[in-house]
Amino acid sequence: xxxxxxxxxxxxxxxxxxxxxxxxxxxxxxxxxxxxxxxxxxxxxxxxxxxxxxxxxxxxxxxxxxxxxxxxxxxxxxxxxxxxxxxxxxxxxxxxxxxxxxxxxxxxxxxxxxxxxxxxxxxxxxxxxxxxxxxxxxxxxxxxxxxxxxxxxxxxxxxxxxxxxxxxxxxxxxxxxxxxxxxxxxxxxxxxxxxxxxxxxxxxxxxxxxxxxxxxxxxxxxxxxxxxxxxxxxxxxxxxxxxxxxxxxxxxxxxxxxxxxxxxxxxxxxxxxxxxxxxxxxxxxxxxxxxxxxxxxxxxxxxxxxxxxxxxxxxxxxxxxxxxxxxxxxxxxxxxxxxxxxxxxxxxxxxxxxxxxxxxxxxxxxxxxxxxxxxxxxxxxxxxxxxxxxxxxxxxxxxxxxxxxxxxxxxxxxxxxxxxxxxxxxxxxxxxxxxxxxxxxxxxxxxxxxxxxxxxxxxxxxxxxxxxxxxxxxxxxxxxxxxxxxxxxxxxxxxxxxxxxxx
Amino acid sequence: xxxxxxxxxxxxxxxxxxxxxxxxxxxxxxxxxxxxxxxxxxxxxxxxxxxxxxxxxxxxxxxxxxxxxxxxxxxxxxxxxxxxxxxxxxxxxxxxxxxxxxxxxxxxxxxxxxxxxxxxxxxxxxxxxxxxxxxxxxxxxxxxxxxxxxxxxxxxxxxxxxxxxxxxxxxxxxxxxxxxxxxxxxxxxxxxxxxxxxxxxxxxxxxxxxxxxx
Numbered sequence: 001x002x003x004x005x006x007x008x009x010x011x012x013x014x015x016x017x018x019x020x021x022x023x024x025x026x027x028x029x030x031x032x033x034x035x036x037x038x039x040x041x042x043x044x045x046x047x048x049x050x051x052x053x054x055x056x057x058x059x060x061x062x063x064x065x066x067x068x069x070x071x072x073x074x075x076x077x078x079x080x081x082x083x084x085x086x087x088x089x090x091x092x093x094x095x096x097x098x099x100x101x102x103x104x105x106x107x108x109x110x111x112x113x114x115x116x117x118x119x120x121x122x123x124x125x126x127x128x129x130x131x132x133x134x135x136x137x138x139x140x141x142x143x144x145x146x147x148x149x150x151x152x153x154x155x156x157x158x159x160x161x162x163x164x165x166x167x168x169x170x171x172x173x174x175x176x177x178x179x180x181x182x183x184x185x186x187x188x189x190x191x192x193x194x195x196x197x198x199x200x201x202x203x204x205x206x207x208x209x210x211x212x213x214x215x216x217x218x219x220x221x222x223x224x225x226x227x228x229x230x231x232x233x234x235x236x237x238x239x240x241x242x243x244x245x246x247x248x249x250x251x252x253x254x255x256x257x258x259x260x261x262x263x264x265x266x267x268x269x270x271x272x273x274x275x276x277x278x279x280x281x282x283x284x285x286x287x288x289x290x291x292x293x294x295x296x297x298x299x300x301x302x303x304x305x306x307x308x309x310x311x312x313x314x315x316x317x318x319x320x321x322x323x324x325x326x327x328x329x330x331x332x333x334x335x336x337x338x339x340x341x342x343x344x345x346x347x348x349x350x351x352x353x354x355x356x357x358x359x360x361x362x363x364x365x366x367x368x369x370x371x372x373x374x375x376x377x378x379x380x381x382x383x384x385x386x387x388x389x390x391x392x393x394x395x396x397x398x399x400x401x402x403x404x405x406x407x408x409x410x411x412x413x414x415x416x417x418x419x420x421x422x423x424x425x426x427x428x429x430x431x432x433x434x435x436x437x438x439x440x441x442x443x444x445x446x447x448x449x450x451x452x453x454x455x456x457x458x459x460x461x462x463x464x465x466x467x468x469x470x471x472x473x474x475x476x477x478x479x480x481x482x483x484x485x486x487x488x489x490x491x492x493x494x495x496x497x498x499x500x501x502x503x
Numbered sequence: 504x505x506x507x508x509x510x511x512x513x514x515x516x517x518x519x520x521x522x523x524x525x526x527x528x529x530x531x532x533x534x535x536x537x538x539x540x541x542x543x544x545x546x547x548x549x550x551x552x553x554x555x556x557x558x559x560x561x562x563x564x565x566x567x568x569x570x571x572x573x574x575x576x577x578x579x580x581x582x583x584x585x586x587x588x589x590x591x592x593x594x595x596x597x598x599x600x601x602x603x604x605x606x607x608x609x610x611x612x613x614x615x616x617x618x619x620x621x622x623x624x625x626x627x628x629x630x631x632x633x634x635x636x637x638x639x640x641x642x643x644x645x646x647x648x649x650x651x652x653x654x655x656x657x658x659x660x661x662x663x664x665x666x667x668x669x670x671x672x673x674x675x676x677x678x679x680x681x682x683x684x685x686x687x688x689x690x691x692x693x694x695x696x697x698x699x700x701x702x703x704x705x706x707x708x709x710x711x712x713x714x715x716x717x
Contacts, residue, residue: 398606398608398630398631399608399629399630401608401609401612403563403564403567403568403608403609403612404519404564404567404568404570404571405564405568406519406568408564408568409519409564409565409568412562412564426685426702426703427702428702428703429702429703432702
């Protein structure tokens with residue numbers, strides 16, 4: 001399978017709400033934004049809202065938005081927009097009937113035999129990026145992927161180092177997060193290398209937006225980049241437990257973020273993320289594998305198609321701790337629901353357990369699952385040639401068969417998606433070839449990609465620019481006291497490898 | 504000149520084109536090329552397809568498509584061999600079919616094609632073949648090997664019935680018997696007195712060579 005610019009759904013999206021229900025949710029959202037409002041800890045943002053007719057309580061940092069302003073901003077945001085990649089062949093169009101899948105990050109890697117988490121090495125981080133660059137169904141990269149950090153790197157440098165690795169070892173479109181002003185260096189690095197990025201504004205549910213997120217929003221939008229507005233509620237904890245109530249809560253947050261982006265710069269390209277999970281009522285942790293997420297995402301998709309704003313579905317994090325039946329079930333329902341309901345993006349590949357762990361073996365398994373969903377989204381072609389009535393008449397009843405037909409040789413390749421890691425051997429073949437599982441095949445593919453995949457190279461000046469921005473970030477964080485002298489010494493030592501930055 | 508004609512014949516097989524392969528075979532015969540050489544070109548082409556299939560580069564529809572092209576050329580060449588009495592180096596002759604009650608064609612067709620690729624002359628008697636029909640085919644074609652397929656557990660005992668019929672008719676010792684199909688195991692093959700079994704189609708083709716002592 002070749003890289004394609006996302007998957008295209010060729011039939012109408014699944015609708016699970018009536019039109020009246022969609023409007024009811026919208027009215028409830030407008031009501032919350034006007035009567036309850038949202039808490040925004042950023043004086044410049046509060047003033048901006050005030051200038052545009054919002055009721056602002058500066059002491060309480062509460063913004064109440066008039067429905068007309070909200071609806072005007074929803075109309076202003078583009079219904080789809082280009083997401084250019086370093087390699088133009090990998091540029092995307094986010095929105096419409098297109099689904100683009102991205103990497104699901106993890107704090108750590110895992111030992112791929114015991115599935116115990118541990119910190120990734122620099123080499124493991126860079127190798128994992130190369131594997132993800134090679135996988136055709138990874139359409140773009142999400143923030144702090146594949147790992148939240150790696151050995152030798154102080155935590156405040158995790159974001160800049162992550163983006164540096166992703167630009168060096170992948171030519172796909174990049175999304176960035178924010179932490180301790182990291183977006184400043186992301187913007188600088190992107191401009192220096194000459195690439196576009198998708199920035200992030202993340203809410204603290206219920207209904208609160210903290211300073212860092214707002215600062216990131218201003219910087220990204222003013223730099224002319226596109227913005228992803230992320231919720232993050234846990235149903236029954238930081239939002240109502242009812243799915244409809246959770247949709248209203250999430251909607252109020254992400255739409256308020258969209259309004260902010262439109263007020264900063266009208267027409268800003270916004271991708272809204274419906275990041276939701278039910279709460280595990282025994283532990284309080286998000287039940288990321290819950291099927292209720294698919295219901296929430298599917299209903300929200302319907303809402304955002306009505307608004308005409310692209311939607312990112314909840315990241316496909318499994319609750320399982322290793323690639324097994326549970327993991328596959330949790331991921332499959334979610335990615336399939338995104339495919340058929342009109343989700344425009346989803347962070348999907350590589351998460352082994354929740355946000356805790358990521359591994360290339362899992363990403364390779366997910367590449368096959370993504371390919372299956374992409375195939376499902378293509379639907380059934382009905383044409384004179386595909387109906388094949390002439391052929392059926394020619395072959396006739398038994399002993400006729402279709403195996404020798406030129407039509408078969410052409411169409412099977414077009415119609416069948418053949419996964420690379422699924423075991424489709426006959427039973428005796430499976431026995432004689434070492435009883436391999438899909439994980440064995442994924443491990444073989446990982447080894448092969450690590451050994452052979454060559455990402456699109458950077459020019460020497462691009463490489464210099466990346467290292468210059470990293471050095472600026474190191475100096476900045478050292479001055480701010482976020483890196484101790486000991487940490488810096490260890491960090492510098494880790495850069496003395498002859499194969500720096502790759503190992 | 505003769506290499507051009509045989510090259511085109513080979514290409515017709517590799518292009519899965521039964522009309523072109525028949526036409527090229529006719530032209531080869533008319534131009535007086537030794538029919539043994541023509542047959543050898545056909546075997547080379549189908550062997551190339553068989554190797555592609557075994558290595559995973561080609562797939563079942565390619566295999567069967569090439570076999571189809573081969574089947575339209577082979578009778579033309581064989582008729583010339585019979586007419587001229589030319590000496591040919593064939594691996595042997597096989598009668599192949601799926602047993603009575605079983606209508607599964609794919610595995611049997613794969614084995615038939617790969618046997619052709621190994622240089623065997625193959626008489627495919629089809630699916631749902633009764634013991635009597637197998638006996639008749641053996642009398643008619645006098646094969647070196649009888650290959651029987653059964654996919655279903657319920658139809659596997661039919662293979663025993665065919666072997667019993669051959670014994671009754673005094674034909675058992677005239678052929679080597681190989682059995683295969685989803686329902687068959689080595690234990691079953693041993694139990695019915697078959698001479699060989701392999702779980703895969705490429706393995707079955709190699710087994711046939713082995714049964715011929717090659």
